[in-house]
Amino acid sequence: MSNQAANNSENNNVTLVLFHNDLRVADNATLLKASKISINGKLLLVYASSLTDILDDKDHYDAYRYDSIGQARQQFLHESLADLNASLIQRGNRLLYLQKGDEALNVFTQLSNLIAQQQVTDICISQTADYNQNKVYDLLQAKYPEIQWHIQTTATLFDELPLEHLPKSFTQFRKQIEADYDLLHAKKDIATYPTPESLSPMPKAMLNRSEYFFAAQVFDKQVQQQSNFKGGESSGxxxxxxxxxxxxxxxxxxTRNALDDWTHSTKFSAWLANGSLSVNTILNRLRRYERDIIANDSTYWIWFELLWREYFYWYAVTHQEKLFWFKGIGQHAPLTQLDKNLLAQWKNGTTSYPIVNACMNQLRTTGYMSNRGRQLVASCFIHELGLDWRYGAAYFEQHLVDHDVGSNWGNWQYLAGVGADPRGCRQFNLDKQTQQYDPNGEFIRQWQGNTQKSD
Ligand SMILES: Cc1cc2nc3c(=O)[nH]c(=O)nc-3n(C[C@H](O)[C@H](O)[C@H](O)COP(=O)(O)OP(=O)(O)OC[C@H]3O[C@@H](n4cnc5c(N)ncnc54)[C@H](O)[C@@H]3O)c2cc1C
Incomplete structure (x- = not known):
């Protein structure tokens, strides 16, 4: 083939990046790959919300799922997309946003139409532990077998599970990882991917399709004021x-167990969850802190917690749809059930447990709850109220700004005794915990936990 012919064939390439939980330009192997394969071609950069609505029976998940995500989570996502869009515009392209409209076309159909109309040749995605998202990718692959798929790792410390099998417990996992791959103390920093300086343009026909262009949305001021989290790679x-x-x-x-203080834990979770921050970037910064300032039990513990995140990612990849099963990865379903009244009390912060009410009020208002709070409200949900843990996990999924499928569903399974906990299940004594973590009742007062049910 002559050079001229080679150039011509390259000009027909239309690469589509389907963003999911990789909403950044730095250390983003997917975007970098797309920028390389689309040189001399065209590039479509797409975020498709509610793509998984196409799945009818999300493997028994439909019964307790919600219709729309909570305000704080929605706002954080929008801020993240706005920031990504700005970075893409700086590089010569922009974000296309597909969403459920008033008219009937679902997002999967919108995406399919876009792929067909623009004659997409390549699709770039990031590997994800999200079972339902992966099912949508399977559907797309089956629908367009001629398209080449390029899958990169952007969410984890390791490109693949670095062990032969996922150990049954986190402790075994951590010990093996630390023995074989002690990334915290390794000589060299973790390699990260360079940020593309420029991106190929979108196909000409798309330039006047402004209905697809991402547009920033205005949010409820009250929610904005309550949340310290501002979405996006720049703020991350x-x-x-x-x-x-x-x-x-x-x-x-x-300090990490405190119920309510911005600096008492890292607060990296929200940016990590939607990929506006890369875990490798965080780990390198932690390594630098250990080198330049101090290395102690506390700095080690940040790595320890990042390993929990890593563990639950590979847990979700390993156990697939079992992440959403009532009996989890075990043999027996718990002796709990759905009681709509108790569920409503828990959600609305009107149980007979002030500490739980306060935490739930905080979650509903800000989209965040401390790790200690999450343990307490989940323990109450399962052990005091006797409710089916999946409804609690689904409510968390709806509201948490840092919702992450592996960490959320994995932690709920752990507390419900149907997951990776060698001890069976975890029940917290709520009175004792209140004494320990809110001895003066400040947190309960701040989040109005004393408003109990009126019967
Ligand atoms: C029932 C329940 C549900 C949860 N759901 C989620 C979720 O949807 N998304 C999420 O990111 N975390 C979840 N967690 C874990 C943990 O509560 C949050 O990661 C943490 O509170 C976030 O605040 P932080 O970033 O300040 O955490 P830090 O204490 O500063 O921890 C640093 C990082 O380590 C990771 N991490 C810490 N603890 C855990 C843990 N137990 N499991 C997995 N990763 C951890 C997070 O990425 C976190 O950002 C859940 C925990 C429970 C008990």
Missing amino acids: LKHLDAYFDSDAPSTYKT
């Missing part, structure tokens, strides 16, 4: 710097 990187420029990492282990 700012937060990362602010955290490691402070003394907080050096005391993390002693």
Whole structure:
């Protein structure tokens, strides 16, 4: 083939990036790959919300799923997309946004139409542990077998499970990882991917399809004021710097269990969950802190918690749809059930447990709850109220700004005794925990936990 012919054939390439939980331009192997294969071709950069609505029976998941995501989570996502869009515009392209409209076309059909109309030749995605998202990718692959798929890792420390099998417990996992791949203390920093300086343009025919262009949305002011989390890679990187420029990492282990203080834990989770921050970037920053400032139990514990995240990612990949089963990965279903009244009390913060009410009010208002709070409200849900854990997990999924499929459903299974906990299940004594973590009742007062059910 002559050079001219080679160039012509390259000009027909239309590459589509389907963003999911990789909403950043730095250290993004998927975007980098797309920028390389679309040189001399065209590039479509797409975020498709509610893509999984196409699946009718999300493997028994339909009964307890919600219709729309909570305000705080929605706002965080929108801010993240707005920031990504700005970065893409700087690089010569922009974000296309597919969403459920008033008219009937579902998002899967919209995406299929776009692929067909623009004669997409290549699709780039990031590997995900999200079972339902993967089912949608399977459907697309079956529908367009001629398209070449390029799958990169962007969410985890390891490109694939670095062990032969996923150990049954986190402790075994951590010990094996630390023995074989001690990334915290390795000589060299973790390699990260360069940010593409420029991107190929979108196909000409798309330039006047402004209905697809991402447009920032205005949100409820009250929600905005309540939340410290601002979505997007730029604010994530700012937060990362602010955290490691402070003394907080050096005391993390002693403060991480607090119920309500911005600096008492890292607050990286929301940016990590939708991929506006890469875990490798965080780990390199932690390594730098250990080198330049101090390495102690607290800095080690940040790595320890990042390993929990890694564990639940590979847990979700390993157990697939079992993540949503009532009996989890075990043999026996718990002796709990759905009671709509109790469920409503838990959601609305009107149970007879002030600490639980306060945490739930905080979640509904801000989209965040501390790890201690999550353990307490989940324990109450399962052990005091006797409810089916999946409804609790689904409610968390709806509201948490940091919702992550592996971490959320995996932690709920763990607490319900149907997951990766060698001890069976975890029940917390709520009175004792209140004494320990809110001895003066400040947290309960702040989040109005004393408003109980009126019967
Ligand atoms: C019932 C339940 C549901 C949860 N759902 C989620 C979820 O949807 N998304 C999520 O990111 N975390 C979830 N967690 C884990 C944990 O509560 C949050 O990661 C943490 O509170 C986020 O705050 P942080 O970033 O300040 O955490 P830090 O304490 O600063 O921890 C640093 C990072 O380590 C990871 N991490 C910490 N604890 C855990 C853990 N137990 N499991 C997995 N990763 C962890 C997170 O990425 C976190 O950002 C859940 C925990 C429970 C008990």
